[in-house]
Amino acid sequence: MTALPLPLVLPRAGALTGTLVAPADDLVDPAERRAVVGRLEQGLAQLAPALEGRHDLRIDRYVLASGAAEADDAPFQWSPRTARRLLGLDAVRACARGRCRTPAEAVAATIDQAVRDASEGRARPRSPDGWLAAAGPGVRAVARAEAVTWATQLWTTLDWRRFAGPPSIGRDEWWRARAVPGLALQGRAEVRALTAAPGGGEPDESASLRPSALLTLLAGTPGPTARVELGLPALVDVLAHPARPTPARVVGWWPACGRAVLLPVDRGALEDTVDAVLGAAGALAERAAIA
């Protein structure tokens, strides 16, 4: 893992985008992938008895950052802060596809649509649509403000003209182990893009064979668990899509402090992330035993 030395050029978005999509090889060979996946599945299978009967357990980057201390059982509730990422991603998608010119316009349109859909009985599952429709103007305004700030940070992080093809924006990946069906791993990346063709050529027929690169936006400042927080979306990609090339890299971006960290996805990065996931699953199993 490397703290990216941001170059002394402005704007920085071009350099960050260039680093994200630079040509890359798959750094993990198939045998290594099988070994990593096998070790994770074996480790989770050992914990299966302790986690039997538990549903909706999730390991995400917050759980890894807190050592599973925050994997509490409190029911999820929508709030301006929990809704901002989903609303912000919708808005950035609208900007990237040219439907809106700015995040502020896009968030306004997103919220109007969400409220309309919910009012007409078409709220999207697991979306804040119903909550927004029921909220008063004060709460809706602060939800909109949070989403605009978040979306603007993501929108201005990258130079969107530099992607050879349209990047995937905010599609989270999930994976469940057969041995522990109540436990899901969540890989969050705000942007998934194909790495550039070697030699900087145009997109070609081999595009599907090129590894992807992930960008993830994080709050606060990089902490001691940053390596495995960045490794998690790459690991989940490997688990959920066995036929795809391993993602080449994950770039973590902390907009509050302007820090970028680059994680090349090699066997070591995946192994360290497996260790962290097994550690978090073990902590969840201990808590289940105490409860």
Next chain:
Amino acid sequence: MPLAAVALEPEMTEPPSGAELLERLRGDLADRPVVDLELAGGLREWLEDGISAAVAGRSETSPPIVVDKQRLHEALGGERARATTTPMALGAMVDALFRQLVTTGGLDDPWTDALAALGADDRGAPVVDHVAGLPADELAELRADLAEQTAALAVRWPPLAPHWLARTQEALSAPLAGGRVVLRGVVDLAVGGPSDGRSTVCLVEVKSGRRRIEHRADLHYYALLETLRAGAPPFRVATYYTRTGELDVEDVDHEVLANAVRRTLDAVSVLAAGDEESA
């Protein structure tokens, strides 16, 4: 280091509004300074050197010293923050409504909307609780103050064009000395996109109380954090006083940032020494 005295004469003219207010925030694009690409790195090194020395006696396992504008103020001899007071509640409500106005362009029911906005987040709970516990006469006074300030705000504050990329309550931070000290802040309003070689950002703080000298120091601290994170300083900082409509605007130059570094280092030294004494 004490703050340099700044003349803060009351403005005798009408407070700015609409296009005039926008013009004072925006300035002349051609006059915005070219970014010195070495500046942010130089400021960071200065801070790193000073802070590393200040925390040299602390244990590696000590929790980080987290510095925000209130802790800076207290470390340098300012008044300690107390439990929520009615003026603080008014400030929080005005902040929430300013955010609503900037984002949606309107304020329909300020009292209800402010309390709802604050109630939507755990951080606003102390304010909501304080307001709920006020006796009837103080509650009426708070309602009247809020109504007066927000009515004037809605008339004077202009809509911001979407391409200004306005962000409200934007978090800024700077981990230093390997994360042993973290400088933090949340700025009420930031406008302007990422720098393309010239300074492009203006930071605005909103105050519901009287004009005070410390408000400039708060903004200088935020200007420092913005410079460290963006690699480019803001071209301007401003405090907007909702009670009077005054706008206190200041251009950011090297001296402003240097003073913010000195003040931050002084405060961190005090905070680190205090931690050692209490250990």
